[in-house]
Amino acid sequence: MVDALPSVAFVGAGSMGGAILRGLVASGIPVDGGITATNRTPERAAELAGLDGVRSIALAEQPDGNAVAARSRIVVVGVKPAMVPELLAEIAPHLREDAIVVSIAAGVTLATFAGALGEGASVLRAMPNTPATVGRAVTGLAAAQAVTEEERALVRRLFETVGSVIEVPEEQIDPLSTISGSGPAYVYLLIEEFTKAAIGKGFAEPEARLMAEQTFIGATALLEASQEDPAELRRRVTSPKGTTERAIAVLQDGGLDDLFARATDAALARARELAAGA
Numbered sequence: 001m002v003d004a005l006p007s008v009a010f011v012g013a014g015s016m017g018g019a020i021l022r023g024l025v026a027s028g029i030p031v032d033g034g035i036t037a038t039n040r041t042p043e044r045a046a047e048l049a050g051l052d053g054v055r056s057i058a059l060a061e062q063p064d065g066n067a068v069a070a071r072s073r074i075v076v077v078g079v080k081p082a083m084v085p086e087l088l089a090e091i092a093p094h095l096r097e098d099a100i101v102v103s104i105a106a107g108v109t110l111a112t113f114a115g116a117l118g119e120g121a122s123v124l125r126a127m128p129n130t131p132a133t134v135g136r137a138v139t140g141l142a143a144a145q146a147v148t149e150e151e152r153a154l155v156r157r158l159f160e161t162v163g164s165v166i167e168v169p170e171e172q173i174d175p176l177s178t179i180s181g182s183g184p185a186y187v188y189l190l191i192e193e194f195t196k197a198a199i200g201k202g203f204a205e206p207e208a209r210l211m212a213e214q215t216f217i218g219a220t221a222l223l224e225a226s227q228e229d230p231a232e233l234r235r236r237v238t239s240p241k242g243t244t245e246r247a248i249a250v251l252q253d254g255g256l257d258d259l260f261a262r263a264t265d266a267a268l269a270r271a272r273e274l275a276a277g278a
Contacts (some may be wrong), residue, residue, distance in 0.1 A: 002154060002156075002157035004031070007033025007071075009072035010037040016130075017076060019130075023163075024161045025051045026161070033072065036056075036068065037054060037069070038065045041058060044058070046058075074099075075091070078104050085112065100123075100154065101122065102123075102158075106127070106181075119146070124143045125140075129180050136163050138180035139166070140167075142169060142172070166180075174275065175268055177271055182264075
């Protein structure tokens, strides 16, 4: 386990970058050299300025802010994907020799970074999901060939401050995004439909929401606490010839397994279109 991190910069500390930054601060892990964050406007910069150990730069007030941030050991690139090439051209001359560059820009390949920073650059792609804002993210991590074990461990520890980390080859980043990246939206959709079903059975909307949301929250909390296989927990709720068994049969007869496969296949196809610029 890494006990401390070197200096970290978030270049483009938007919603996701800001969530990871806050998780790092909240973790209490020492950051030697401190944390730097850049945003375009003073208003966005002010949101991070009060955090302990954070230097928050508004580019509108300090145009060389990205260059300043690039002097950190770990540089997290959090700008929109279309802005990445321009940003890399801006910061490349200011990166340290031992810099570790981490991209959280969806769809931007390691090859794009190598083209801007050189084949020997230590670059990783990270795909966190939105539960990072509450410290419960799943982050996929893919490293370029030049990345050392020490560098990989540092970046892994950074993302562990906001949840769990799965290391994968780059070709698995897009498939991972269809599960953990898009996954929160699937869960919210299920809760929406579960709520509608409750309303259809005569419950008022507040009670319907409470039942649906807390059932999902409680079930996942039990899953985590028990460490049981979800299929085993499902079997324990499903009494033979009971009401749950009949409901499960309807869901299975409706092809729920095929529906999830087709949905994630569609997400993967779109991810590949976006990566190709479509």
